[in-house]
Amino acid sequence: MAFHCYLWHGDTATAQGPKRDTLCGDLSMATPPVLTRDWLRKPQSMLRRKASTPEEAVNWLGEVFDQHAEKMTHSQVTGIRRQDRFGSALTDLQAGNDLSWGFPLVGSKYLALAVIVVR
Template sequence: MHFHGYEWAGDGRLLAKESERRPIDRAQFSHSGLPPLMTGWWLLRPAAQVRSTWSTPADAADWLVQRYAEHTPGGDPWLPLSTRRQHALDQLADHSDVVWSRWVSDSRWSGHYMIVCPNRFWTDVPCPAAPWGPAR
């Protein structure tokens, strides 16, 4: 088991383009930079969309903390990063994907996604970066 990190930040109104977020039209879906509607569908995207890959939940959670902190200045007043990190560790150790996303302004959306690979819910989806190398 390993973990692929993905992220997307941009005009949140673009998330309404659901046709680009579903793998119905493979070409359109593969070329879209928008986050898929289902977490496991990230694994259907080209390997170039993988930001990095880790072999441990702790390293994957550390990346989430770093990227989330960079994209959400001031943090989340309801859930401190240390608590958020612990929840991510628990989820990843349980082979569950982790999504941290939020509106960071009136129109800007920021999302960070850690996808377990191979994925227990998307067993027919191959690893997009196989054979995957060391974390970059």
Template sequence: MHFHAYAYRGPGEAVQTFDAVRSPGGVGFETSPVPPERTSAWLAKPARFIKATWDDPVEAVAWLERQYAETRSSLLHPELQRHAPDVQALAAIALDTLQRGNDVVWAWWLTGGNYVDLAVVCCPNRDRDARCPLGRH
């Protein structure tokens, strides 16, 4: 198994439920950077959307932690984070989740109406329709 990283950071209004650009086969899906409705559907997008690929889930989790560190100062309601698990707990959960073959998504609303969606997708994936965009097996 290997792991692909995907990231979206942009206007939150672009992430609309049941939007064609968020569904494989929908108009604009292959060109839109907006996260798909199903996390495994990232694999149906062109390989250019992949931010990184690893064979070790520890490296994938380290990427998530770095992305969080870069995003933290832009969180919409940082005061609410005191009620949320800290990044070390999130990382431990993410590692366990990836080791079990499940995808991980970290997402937050940011200041200025922006949104960040960080995804690490297992490949091969439990979604039988998903194929590796890099052609790896």
């Protein structure tokens, strides 16, 4: 198995607004997809890392989460204990399940992260 790590950072209106299905449903656009599996069909520029183990993918998630934590609300950062958040992610990836997270950020921005399991 391989673990493809994706990131999108943009306007909240794109990721959650009324035009989401149109903007995100177009697989040629560098926007988070409507369906999790469609990350694989989005532009390659959105692929940030190919991890060879679930642990490597979770380490990437932790790095990106930490880089953007100051732009998140306090409850987004602390509402789920870190060991629970990343422990659950590791368990899911070890089981072969895809992972998709989204976080509204200050300034009407949005962060979308995904790890897609490729067999």
